[in-house]
Structures are given as C-alpha cells and as structure tokens.
Amino acid sequence: MNILSTFKRGFEPRSAVIGSAVYCEGDAFLDHSTTEEPGKRLKAVGVELRGPEGESWLVHSSRDTVLSAGAVNTPQILMLSGVGPAAHLRRLGIPVVVDLPVGENLHDHLNMPLYVTLELPVSVTTDKVLTFRQLRKFFLSGEGLLASSAVMGVGSAHRNISLVLFGMGSPDEKVMRDIANMKPQTFSGLFHFNGSNETSKEGFVMLASCLQPLSRGTVSLASRHPFTPPMIDPRYLQQPQDVACLVEAAQVAARVVSSPPFQRLGARLRLPRLEECEDLIPDPHDSGFLECVVRTVAITGYHPGGTCRMGRPRDATTVLDPQLRLGHPRDATTVLDPQLRSVDKV
C-alpha cells in the first residue's frame, strides 16, 4: 500500500515576522510602563510586524486576534507580547501583561527507528526513485515514487504504541542527519551502512513510537528580539514510563517483523550496532540493550504541542480556555474581557 500525500509549497523565507500581539486596556493601547498595574481589563487589538532591520508595522484586527504560529513560535510571540511566566519575562526585561504558564508543558512524539532488510524487491530505493521514468511521471502527472512520502503503513499495537512503516530500503544519510541531527557513526550503526550511502538496498524503517508521552519540556525566550529563535528544551525520556514504553514499542516492532507475512518477504531486523551500547547484548528481548538504543538513536516525530495548554479555568497549568481563548491569569487582579480576549491556538 502507498499512502498518498500532497506536497504543494516548501518553506518560504520570511521578510517580516509577527513580533508581538498588541493589547489594549479600555480604549487605549497598552502603555507597557503601566502593564503591571492591578485591576486592568485587556483585549488583543492586533499584531505588530517586525522587519529584520528593526522596522515595525501595526496591523489592527476588527474582531478577535488569532495566533497560529505553531507550538514553538506561538509561545514565543505571546511571551514577546508580555503574556507568559512572569519571572521569565522580567528576567528579560519584558513588561508582564499577563502571568500565564506559556511555553511550559511541551511534549513531542519520540520515534525509535528500526532498520529491516528485505529479500524481495518491494521497497523504495534511491535507485528506483531516480529514474527517467519516475522523473517523467512526477513532472507530467505529479504521481509515482517521487510523489510518495514512502509511508507504506501505520498501525497501533494498543492505546499508547504506534508503528509507522517507511518503505525506504536505502535511507539517505544527509536527509537522515538533517532531520534527526544524527552523528555519522550513529547513522552507519543504525543502518549497517559502511561509510557511504547504499542506493539499492531493499528494506524498510519501522518507526516505533509512544502516542502519549509523559515527559514535559519547555519553550522559552532566548532574547527579546523576535528574529532570535526561542530555546526548546524537549526533556525527552525524563519520565521512566516513557523509556519503558519505547522499549516495549521496539519489542512490538520486532514481533511484527518476525510474523509470517513479513517473513515471506524475507524481512530481517537489523539491530543497531552502536558504540554507546557495545557492552550490552544485542537482543530485542533485552530491555537494557533496547533502552540504550532508545537513548542513542530515538528521533523527534516533529509533533510538538501543548505549549499553550488548554484546561480548566484557575488550573495553574492552563493557558487557554476550552474556546481557545487566553485563560484566567495567575495574577488574579488582571481581567481578560471574556468577549474580547485574544484567541490563541496551538
């Protein structure tokens, strides 16, 4: 099975970014020198755009202001606007508009890649992709192997464990290292490659993952400048349950590979050969070995979320209410007008 995907536009360079949301107190724009006064009613009235040279423009919104800049940049913009953990904002000299736990509660899916070789020629290899026929097919009809994300199947073992099968027999070293920040020796140990890319190997990568991780990280500001990327501390595997779950996910993947349908394709699980784990027995039943592998090769699934947590009002971890509006501030003296609050989404 080939799961269809749509690729329209890639990444575009930005000439300007949203620097902050602009808040208004009553009918007047918020004067940041007065933001920490008690008893204020606030609403978002637009955003400030900032250019790389420091130029800025105000864009007014006639109704709500919706922030949807992703799980990393939405908290960045909110914090630059003075909406965030008060102590963190004060440390950077940002006047506090509302004290809320923005940027906390970050979580992400961590994937454990397991490489499986195949005897039958059923996978996507670089040699099969880079042919005149495939190039022609893609440019004429937008179809074929070049239009594929190589995801051949997804499955769930139980509520918390998922498996994704990437039908790539010859993973590209540069791509893998770019998306996973992998060291060259980790790449070659994981895929059993000898130094260079192998472009005709038949096989696939099984990504074993846990859907509901318990570990929580943070997104915080590195500076007051909107073009400075925020700091991301994912704190993966901080909770022992997440380690145990990924070990179990890898064992489930190993069982799937040894099942009769995969065996008919000549599937063979290649356990990673890693310097970090060389004192341990390379055995899918050995949880100590698998834990070492998880800690060495697991990669982000690029599913960050939770940095503007939705929850019950007055819960100390809540940022957004169930209507995705900024929730009740920790500073009980500040009132965000229920009709006119900014709408922020992550």
Ligand SMILES: Cc1cc2nc3c(=O)[nH]c(=O)nc-3n(C[C@H](O)[C@H](O)[C@H](O)COP(=O)(O)OP(=O)(O)OC[C@H]3O[C@@H](n4cnc5c(N)ncnc54)[C@H](O)[C@@H]3O)c2cc1C
């Ligand atoms: C490699 C990769 C593979 C993925 N695969 C899958 C998958 O198979 N299935 C799946 O469901 N999800 C997948 N995801 C996750 C999915 O892409 C995200 O969950 C989703 O895009 C999040 O949507 P969003 O609108 O919250 O944020 P984004 O898509 O990140 O959109 C935020 C937008 O805000 C813009 N922005 C940010 N800051 C500013 C600023 N200051 N000023 C102006 N604009 C700004 C950004 O340029 C961006 O256009 C993948 C992600 C990656 C990176």
